[in-house]
Amino acid sequence: MRILVVDDSRTITTVFGARLVEIGHEVVIAENGQLAVERFQASAPDLVLMDIEMPVMNGFEAAKQIRAVEATQEWAWTPIIFLTGSDTPENLVMAIEAGGDDFIPKSAPEGVVQAKMKAMARIAGLRAELSLANRKLEAQASQDGLTGLFNRRYMDLRLDHQWGEAIRCGAPFGLLMMDVDNFKLFNDHYGHLAGDDCLRAIAATLQKVVEEVNARRLAHDAFVARYGGEEFAMMLPRCTPEALAEIARVTVDAVCRQGIAHARNAEWGVSTLSVGGVHMSRAEGALAQLFRRADANLYRAKQNGRNRAELG
Ligand SMILES: Nc1nc2c(ncn2[C@@H]2O[C@H](COP(=O)(O)OP(=O)(O)OP(=O)(O)O)[C@@H](O)[C@H]2O)c(=O)[nH]1
Numbered sequence: 001m002r003i004l005v006v007d008d009s010r011t012i013t014t015v016f017g018a019r020l021v022e023i024g025h026e027v028v029i030a031e032n033g034q035l036a037v038e039r040f041q042a043s044a045p046d047l048v049l050m051d052i053e054m055p056v057m058n059g060f061e062a063a064k065q066i067r068a069v070e071a072t073q074e075w076a077w078t079p080i081i082f083l084t085g086s087d088t089p090e091n092l093v094m095a096i097e098a099g100g101d102d103f104i105p106k107s108a109p110e111g112v113v114q115a116k117m118k119a120m121a122r123i124a125g126l127r128a129e130l131s132l133a134n135r136k137l138e139a140q141a142s143q144d145g146l147t148g149l150f151n152r153r154y155m156d157l158r159l160d161h162q163w164g165e166a167i168r169c170g171a172p173f174g175l176l177m178m179d180v181d182n183f184k185l186f187n188d189h190y191g192h193l194a195g196d197d198c199l200r201a202i203a204a205t206l207q208k209v210v211e212e213v214n215a216r217r218l219a220h221d222a223f224v225a226r227y228g229g230e231e232f233a234m235m236l237p238r239c240t241p242e243a244l245a246e247i248a249r250v251t252v253d254a255v256c257r258q259g260i261a262h263a264r265n266a267e268w269g270v271s272t273l274s275v276g277g278v279h280m281s282r283a284e285g286a287l288a289q290l291f292r293r294a295d296a297n298l299y300r301a302k303q304n305g306r307n308r309a310e311l312g
Contacts, residue, residue, distance in 0.1 A: 002027075033059055047079050049081050082095045174244040183271075203232070
């Protein structure tokens with residue numbers, strides 16, 4: 001474990017530090033509470049062993065600040081054990097109130113110190129595993145199982161937030177609705193599993209396009225989601241009408257150039273995409289209206305021959 005040892009007494013940090021290093025731990029030392037908070041942030045220790053009475057900032061205050069730092073990171077928790085010369089009941093209560101987890105007298109025998117650290121490390125390990133599992137679950141809940149893009153549920157949540165912000169700031173907003181062309185014929189011709197592969201491949205291309213959009217700052221925090229079936233939606237906050245037109249064109253071209261064989265897709269012989277785009281120079285009104293306009297343009301793209309974008 002990496003252990004942050006905090007004490008204003010050089011003797012204590014040296015003695016405790018040497019004991020911990022001897023039994024295989026890495027030790028980071030801080031001489032007061034303020035340095036403890038700084039070193040906690042810089043070194044992300046697995047455990048903090050901290051004195052209570054110290055100059056500049058005492059151990060209780062440092063523990064509170066460490067907990068405040070952790071509160072900004074979901075699920076973060078590092079055990080804090082107070083080291084003290086006086087294990088009075090008042091100190092014990094204050095230690096726990098300040099966010100500490102345990103309390104060891106400096107005079108405690110070696111075995112007790114080691115046993116307490118082992119217990120804390122075990123809890124910290126379980127907590128870390130739980131945090132990882134939770135993050136995986138969160139990622140799964142926001143992802144579409146087939147394509148790995150964001151799913152509709154996540155899209156609605158994130159879009160609500162982006163749209164609200166765009167309205168508050170009077171910022172521009174762009175939306176592209178995209179639909180794979182003649183996809184029923186693709187399934188009929190190549191089978192449903194090949195259809196799934198085709199959707200995955202197109203989704204990967206759309207993801208690349210959106211990453212490029214963000215990298216080139218053509219929009220702010222753009223993202224693409226599977227809207228449903230063979231339909232996708234790309235959200236383009238703060239993009240210009242010129243950028244929207246370029247992104248729509250690039251998207252249509254990129255899917256066509258991908259060259260996924262589609263013998264029954266008109267004269268192209270490969271899978272293609274139709275796109276309906278809408279741009280607002282100042283976000284206002286209901287999101288549903290934006291989607292209706294994008295849908296109408298998508299319909300026009302289909303009517304006008306597919307493998308194209310219609311904007312408005
Ligand atoms: N393989 C596969 N097919 C899907 C999936 N979701 C929807 N589809 C199919 O997508 C097809 C969409 O067909 P339509 O809505 O008729 O549209 P289209 O054939 O693409 O024709 P246009 O949109 O007019 O170009 C349907 O046959 C659906 O079964 C999926 O997850 N996997």
